Amino acid sequence: MNISKEILDEVALSEKEYKLIVQQLGREPNEVELGMFGSLWSEHCGYKHSKPLLKLLPSRSKNVLVSPGEENAGVVDIGDGQAAVMKIESHNHPSAIDPYQGAATAAGGVIRDIFTMGARPIALLNSLRFGPLTESNNRYLFNGVLGGLADYGNCLGIPGVGGEVFFADKYTGNPLVNGLCLGICEKGKLVKARASGEDNLLMLVGAATGRDGIYGASGLASRTFEDEPETKSVVPAGNPSLEKLLIEACLELAQTDWIVGMQDLGAAGLTSAAVETAARGEGGVEIDVSKVSRREEGMTPCEVMLSESQERMLVIVKRGCKEEVKALFDRWRLHCDIIGRVTNTGLAVVKEEGKVVAEIPVNLLVSPPLYRQRSKKPAWLEELQSLDVSIVPDLKPRQCNSVLLRLLASPNIASRECIYRRYDYQAMGNTVVPPGGDAAVLRINGTKKGISLAVDGNGRYCYADPFLGGVIAVAEAARNLVCSGAEPLAITDCLNFGNPEKADVYYQLKECIKGMARACRELRIPVISGNVSLYNESKGEAIYPTPVVAMLGIVENINRHCTTSFKKEGDLVFLLGVSFPLASSSQPRFHRGYNGLGASEYLELVHGLVRGKPGIDLDMEKRVQRCCLEAIKRGFIKSAHDCSEGGLLVAIAESCICGDIGFKGESWKVPARRTSSLAGEKGRLDSAFFGEHQSQIVVSMSGDSAVKLTKVARKWQVPLTLLGRVGGKRLVVEGYIDLPLAKATRAWRDGLKR
Numbered sequence: 113m114n115i116s117k118e119i120l121d122e123v124a125l126s127e128k129e130y131k132l133i134v135q136q137l138g139r140e141p142n143e144v145e146l147g148m149f150g151s152l153w154s155e156h157c158g159y160k161h162s163k164p165l166l167k168l169l170p171s172r173s174k175n176v177l178v179s180p181g182e183e184n185a186g187v188v189d190i191g192d193g194q195a196a197v198m199k200i201e202s203h204n205h206p207s208a209i210d211p212y213q214g215a216a217t218a219a220g221g222v223i224r225d226i227f228t229m230g231a232r233p234i235a236l237l238n239s240l241r242f243g244p245l246t247e248s249n250n251r252y253l254f255n256g257v258l259g260g261l262a263d264y265g266n267c268l269g270i271p272g273v274g275g276e277v278f279f280a281d282k283y284t285g286n287p288l289v290n291g292l293c294l295g296i297c298e299k300g301k302l303v304k305a306r307a308s309g310e311d312n313l314l315m316l317v318g319a320a321t322g323r324d325g326i327y328g329a330s331g332l333a334s335r336t337f338e339d340e341p342e343t344k345s346v347v348p349a350g351n352p353s354l355e356k357l358l359i360e361a362c363l364e365l366a367q368t369d370w371i372v373g374m375q376d377l378g379a380a381g382l383t384s385a386a387v388e389t390a391a392r393g394e395g396g397v398e399i400d401v402s403k404v405s406r407r408e409e410g411m412t413p414c415e416v417m418l419s420e421s422q423e424r425m426l427v428i429v430k431r432g433c434k435e436e437v438k439a440l441f442d443r444w445r446l447h448c449d450i451i452g453r454v455t456n457t458g459l460a461v462v463k464e465e466g467k468v469v470a471e472i473p474v475n476l477l478v479s480p481p482l483y484r485q486r487s488k489k490p491a492w493l494e495e496l497q498s499l500d501v502s503i504v505p506d507l508k509p510r511q512c513n514s515v516l517l518r519l520l521a522s523p524n525i526a527s528r529e530c531i532y533r534r535y536d537y538q539a540m541g542n543t544v545v546p547p548g549g550d551a552a553v554l555r556i557n558g559t560k561k562g563i564s565l566a567v568d569g570n571g572r573y574c575y576a577d578p579f580l581g582g583v584i585a586v587a588e589a590a591r592n593l594v595c596s597g598a599e600p601l602a603i604t605d606c607l608n609f610g611n612p613e614k615a616d617v618y619y620q621l622k623e624c625i626k627g628m629a630r631a632c633r634e635l636r637i638p639v640i641s642g643n644v645s646l647y648n649e650s651k652g653e654a655i656y657p658t659p660v661v662a663m664l665g666i667v668e669n670i671n672r673h674c675t676t677s678f679k680k681e682g683d684l685v686f687l688l689g690v691s692f693p694l695a696s697s698s699q700p701r702f703h704r705g706y707n708g709l710g711a712s713e714y715l716e717l718v719h720g721l722v723r724g725k726p727g728i729d730l731d732m733e734k735r736v737q738r739c740c741l742e743a744i745k746r747g748f749i750k751s752a753h754d755c756s757e758g759g760l761l762v763a764i765a766e767s768c769i770c771g772d773i774g775f776k777g778e779s780w781k782v783p784a785r786r787t788s789s790l791a792g793e794k795g796r797l798d799s800a801f802f803g804e805h806q807s808q809i810v811v812s813m814s815g816d817s818a819v820k821l822t823k824v825a826r827k828w829q830v831p832l833t834l835l836g837r838v839g840g841k842r843l844v845v846e847g848y849i850d851l852p853l854a855k856a857t858r859a860w861r862d863g864l865k866r
Contacts, residue, residue: 115140122327123150123338123505136476142224144470146416148477150327151380152387154219155646158480161612162644162721165622168629170638173201175601176638177299183392184225184305184376185295186640188597188602190666192559195299197231200239200292200567200606200662202645205290206325206347209405211256211586216350217288217422219264222293224376225570227359228425230303230366231295234540235554236265238275238291238659241565244286245523250279253287260350261291262534267352268359270533271543274552276567279523282575285316285650290606290643292567292662296556303366307375307386308393310456314386315434316377316439318424320407322640324348324379325420344626347358354423354446361444362425368440372431377424381661383417385426386452387460391478393428398461399452401469413469414417428454430459437495443793483612487623490616496576499710507797512761512848515718517859520765520801521759522717526863537597548770550592550754553667562667564598571608571656573726575710578620580726582659584806587733588756590635591665594737595752595809597744598665600635605642605661612646616782620657621646628659633732637663674744676753676772678812678838683750685767686821687760687833689736689808707796718798728806734831736807746824748817755808761801761849763810765834768843769857777836777845797848 120130125145133149134140141149151157160165171179174719177195179186185199194804201222207214219236226233238261243250265272270293278450307314325348365371375385382399386640390397411419427448429437439845441448455461460477462470471617507515519525532547544562545553551566568589574581590600605628610617632639648655667673678685709715710724743749751771755763815820818834843851 114504115392116298123147123356123594124154129153129672137472140472144414144417145472147418148470149470151383151418152162153451153480156379157384158378159644160480160623161618161646162607164482164484165625170624170629170632171638171640172253173638176640176856178640178802180639180641185229185303185401185600186604187642188204188664189299190556191561193299194556195297195298195302196563196664197226197229197294197295198604198664199225199641200604200660201225201605201643202608203289204287204608204645204648207251207257207287208285210347211253212260213347213349215257216264217348218289218291218666219261220350220352220422220559221376221378222291222424223268223270223355226293226295226380228303228305228374228376230363231297232363233270233293233295233359234542235294235565236270236272236291237552237565237662238272238567240275240277241283241288241446241571241658242279243281247284250284254451257287258291258531258534260668264352266352266536268356269539271539273537273543274547274565274567277528278571278573279532280656282571282656286554286648286655286656286660288608288648290608292604294664297419299315301366304373305389305399306393307389307454308395309372309430311431312372312454313429313431313434313450313856314397314399314452314454315427315437315448316404316412316424316451317427317446319354319421321422322407322421322446323411323419324422325413326415326418329557340567346418348422350422358423358425358444358445361441361446365437365440368660370437372430375426379420381419381421387474387477389426389428390474393454394453396457396459396461396474397452398455400466401465402465403449403451403767405449406856407446408449411718413464417462426840433453447608448537476802485618487619488615497721497725501707501709503795504719508816509797509848512797512801513851515802516540516761516765516849516851517524517856518717519762520810520860521863522713524713525758525762527861529862530865540818541603544670544673545596545675551594551596552599553596553673555670560669562670562673564593564596564665564667565662566592567656567662568592568632568659569660571658572722573713574620574624574657574659576622576656577725578724579627580666580728581657582624583631583730584726584728585659585661586628586631586637587730587806588754589661589729590637591737591754591809593665594741595674595676595754597672597804598667599741600637600663600665602664603632603637603661605641605659607642607644608658609646610646610649610658612648619653624657624659628661631730635734668745672747674749674752676767677751678767678775679750679771680774681839682774682815683693683838684815685810685812685835685838687808687810687835688740688830690805691831691833708759708805709801709855710797712802712804714759714798714827719852726804733807736809737829738790739824739830740809740811743811743821746814746820747809751812752759753810755810756804759802759804762807765843765856766860767810768853769860773838774840774842774853775836775838775844776840778843780848808834
């Protein structure tokens with residue numbers, strides 16, 4: 113075997129993998145074949161390090177119609193003869209190179225995953241990570257990514273209804289751009305991504321093929337940025353106007369019986385589209401690249417097969433239906449070519465002008481080696497998790513005002529209005545709860561029901577404790593849906609990690625997935641689709657391990673949905689779940705001695721520390737969610753807001769700000785001297801007010817509903833604490849906090865803009 117390391121590096125194959133290819137193929141691959149192996153055996157397409165771990169995630173329930181890996185996206189039954197189709201994808205490395213086009217094509221790609229299955233896209237959400245905006249390059253990436261996402265979605269008329277963004281040094285130079293699309297279709301009209309039926313035709317429709325993103329799947333997505341982000345690989349450019357035509361044409365085509373299946377051309381382009389559909393159809397394909405329309409001269413067969421030019425679809429057309437399908441695409445002013453046929457040989461054959469330039473068994477191309485590494489907790493993590501809170505000075509009552517204002521203005525807590533105002537979140541006219549709350553809510557036309565969507569994932573938690581961070585990512589997404597009045601139904605996830613060949617990164621990946629799986633089983637929420645993005649490192653340093661969980665829920669009665677804002681003067685405010693020892697607490701308790709300060713926003717912002725561990729009691733979490741959801745469904749809860757980054761006082765302040773009405777807390781007695789249930793530590797103001805305890809929801813209601821809530825809380829064995837009353841124009845906790853609401857509002861609204 114005479115092949116250079118430089119060539120193998122270009123296609124992201126190891127020498128060991130190359131030897132395996134030669135052994136299984138029975139010969140050395142040529143240039144086209146090597147490029148096809150490199151792409152389909154890449155981490156992006158082949159999931160070499162993650163596939164064994166992903167099997168830990170539960171993916172079955174009575175509502176699941178399509179599970180992970182079966183098709184382009186997951187599908188879940190939402191009743192009334194309808195199905196929801198959803199998927200989240202990443203475009204991290206391309207966005208680091210060209211933030212605008214990298215993000216735009218992220219949106220375009222995940223949208224194609226949805227309509228290729230015959231579902232109309234109805235909503236977009238994004239989960240984003242950047243380095244601190246105090247650095248100019250991070251601001252450049254931030255603005256470029258937001259522009260690309262917003263422009264593409266707005267042009268298509270698909271509302272951007274929600275999302276999240278987080279800032280930390282670990283994401284400098286390697287931003288995370290995760291995009292979700294949700295679609296709706298008739299349950300019996302799903303289109304498969306399969307090539308079957310001998311001599312059925314392969315039709316390529318949409319944009320002409322250029323040299324965009326060649327080796328993108330194997331190069332960009334399967335290697336780290338060692339020094340500077342690569343620039344030799346061209347990030348594909350998106351054309352949303354063309355994608356709009358593709359959406360309408362493909363959705364119309366899906367209503368006919370002229371096709372066997374459809375597949376979009378994303379990572380690895382024609383190679384992955386043709387080979388993966390052939391694998392699902394248990395057959396083969398034969399392609400003549402000379403029949404592929406091109407926009408650049410002199411393209412080689414390898415370049416045609418690996419091009420990632422956007423806005424292209426592969427359609428498997430039934431014999432005898434070519435003219436009908438072509439006429440449909442002509443009517444939508446879309447160019448199409450017959451480029452090959454389906455065979456029963458089990459081979460992927462590529463020709464140029466009738467000459468065979470590649471011939472590989474399909475099953476070999478889609479069967480990369482899978483790697484299972486030993487997993488051991490790294491020594492540095494032990495030190496990171498140790499946090500002696502006695503060395504951290506507690507707050508004095510007079511400091512509470514200023515700390516609350518600092519937290520409200522923190523980029524990780526402050527209003528995201530300057531982001532989501534770029535999106536046309538009212539497009540299509542079905543948005544009931546727009547961006548800015550715990551979850552987005554959309555009505556389902558023709559029914560009384562609604563869909564709720566949320567996306568969550570705290571990389572700092574996962575860095576401090578990968579297992580618990582994975583648990584909390586699932587739990588918080590579910591809690592956000594519950595606060596909107598929705599029953600959680602299904603998850604799509606995006607797992608963003610560093611180089612899995614490093615022992616500590618593999619440990620993080622494995623433990624995060626185990627934590628997510630534990631929470632999914634406990635809360636009975638299946639994972640129906642997802643994406644893995646590895647090798648997220650810049651200059652040798654990995655990002656925070658960041659599992660992003662996007663969750664779908666159903667609001668049975670759209671008129672009973674709930675929002676975060678306090679509503680009316682005199683309403684009572686209660687805390688559901690774990691509490692500090694207030695005088696008015698019916699069942700004061702903390703979760704197993706956990707003080708809420710570990711890996712918190714408060715600890716990093718005020719003390720410059722990323723230390724300690726997050727914590728969660730899954731049994732309590734489940735009961736708190738059940739309690740809150742029952743109360744909302746019964747109609748006596750006016751607002752619900754989960755406590756997350758920043759803790760209890762931040763949650764109360766956000767409910768005040770969103771409702772433009774104040775709050776007064778009375779008789780809050782936080783023990784500062786006697787020993788409480790805080791793992792033997794003395795009671796602390798910072799823990800009580802700004803600790804991120806999980807399993808907490810702030811709710812409000814009229815005074816005459818308090819008895820009803822007490823009964824529901826008792827039924828679910830959930831601690832219930834009276835916090836105070838809604839009213840006035842100040843945020844007051846006697847003895848600790850006294851702020852004009854306008855001042856808190858300015859800090860929160862202007863924090864990210866500043």
